[in-house]
Amino acid sequence: MANSIGNIFRFTIWGQSHAPAIGVTMEGLPAGIKIDQEKLQSFLDRRRPGQNKYSTPRKESDTAEFIAGLNPDGLTCGSPVTAVIKNSNTKSSDYSELEYIPRPGHSDYPAMIRYGAGRDFAGGGQFSGRLTAPLCIAGGVCLQILEAMNIRISARAVMIGGKTEETAMLEAIENARAEGDSVGGIVECVIEGLPAGIGEPMFDGMESRIAQTVFGIPAVKGVEFGNGFGCAALRGSENNDAFSYNGGSVITKTNNHGGILGGITSSMPIVFRAAFKPTPSIAKEQDSININTAENVKLSVKGRHDPCIVLRAVPCVEAAAAAAVYDEILMAKASGFEAF
Numbered sequence: 001m002a003n004s005i006g007n008i009f010r011f012t013i014w015g016q017s018h019a020p021a022i023g024v025t026m027e028g029l030p031a032g033i034k035i036d037q038e039k040l041q042s043f044l045d046r047r048r049p050g051q052n053k054y055s056t057p058r059k060e061s062d063t064a065e066f067i068a069g070l071n072p073d074g075l076t077c078g079s080p081v082t083a084v085i086k087n088s089n090t091k092s093s094d095y096s097e098l099e100y101i102p103r104p105g106h107s108d109y110p111a112m113i114r115y116g117a118g119r120d121f122a123g124g125g126q127f128s129g130r131l132t133a134p135l136c137i138a139g140g141v142c143l144q145i146l147e148a149m150n151i152r153i154s155a156r157a158v159m160i161g162g163k164t165e166e167t168a169m170l171e172a173i174e175n176a177r178a179e180g181d182s183v184g185g186i187v188e189c190v191i192e193g194l195p196a197g198i199g200e201p202m203f204d205g206m207e208s209r210i211a212q213t214v215f216g217i218p219a220v221k222g223v224e225f226g227n228g229f230g231c232a233a234l235r236g237s238e239n240n241d242a243f244s245y246n247g248g249s250v251i252t253k254t255n256n257h258g259g260i261l262g263g264i265t266s267s268m269p270i271v272f273r274a275a276f277k278p279t280p281s282i283a284k285e286q287d288s289i290n291i292n293t294a295e296n297v298k299l300s301v302k303g304r305h306d307p308c309i310v311l312r313a314v315p316c317v318e319a320a321a322a323a324a325v326y327d328e329i330l331m332a333k334a335s336g337f338e339a340f
Helices: 037-045 092-099 108-118 122-127 129-148 166-178 206-214 228-233 310-334
Strands: 010-015 021-027 065-068 081-086 152-160 185-192 220-225 243-246 249-252 270-276 286-290 295-299
Touching: 010 129, 021 129, 037 129, 037 310, 081 129, 122 129, 129 152, 129 310, 152 166, 152 310, 185 310, 206 220, 206 270, 206 310, 220 228, 270 310
Parallel strands: none
Antiparallel strands: 010 021, 021 081, 065 081, 152 185, 185 270, 220 270, 243 249, 286 295
16 A cells, blocks of 8 residues: 555555544554654644744644554553544645645645546645654654664755755745745755674665655655765765774774665664655745646645745654565564564
8 A cells, every 4th residue: 555664664645635523543662562642742742733933834733633553551562553633724725726726846746636626736746844743653653662772863954945054944944935945955864873794685674664664755856875875976085984893892993884784784773864855835925726627737736835945854754764664673683683
């Protein structure tokens, strides 16, 4: 299913941007895990909309309500765990003309072709960034499990609108917002504490699994690990990371490989970056089409939208990475590889 991912830890995201609720069902969580719901809520609040002028004015509490899979003491009971977030601040009328006029840069047009009259266009339906809230529930649970294993995942915005200094990045967002436009950027994520040997070659490699999950975040258009595309301009003698013993542990003197070789962790920190396109829903007038009349038209998007989704996407990248890493650890254990 397109909305499900994972092998042993497998989760399914459901709902639409303006549906009564959105949520996630998680399978593969062993019984007896205590989910710190207060800590999870703090994590969800990092991506919650409507908190400042750099995000959409849409205000949602994004409170996670667990309705299945936990016993009365809040421990996982071995059954699939389902959590729900109620949608309470929708304005579907803002999207009425998008039923037949697709937004440039958005999924509207291919969704029209794929799903026809059955599609839910309000707020982007199932293609909305709103669906990253349940992703953060699944990833937030995994972050807690990984933290108990001394594995740390942290991400940050390193570029927005072509700027790399924090004040300049915020100014780029504000300038775009004032002009009815938007900007994109880059989020960098670092995963520390993973031992060597986690992952698989080829299609189940750690890079493949992380990238697949991160690409589930709307607006992600590129993912690179370590030196990424930069290594294409280097010689092997420049890009190769020399091995060394450090107090009996094997390390590399540099980390151009980003912590993964052949799809398997090397014990060095995993470092990757995700590129986010500018938000396609902008007030600035754009060229589009009217599929009802087969005419070329002008479109100025109404409603409440982020001038830049990069800041709110930071916890989403952490969540996606955590879910992929936890599943890979379970896969390694199932194959008989014990690294913890």
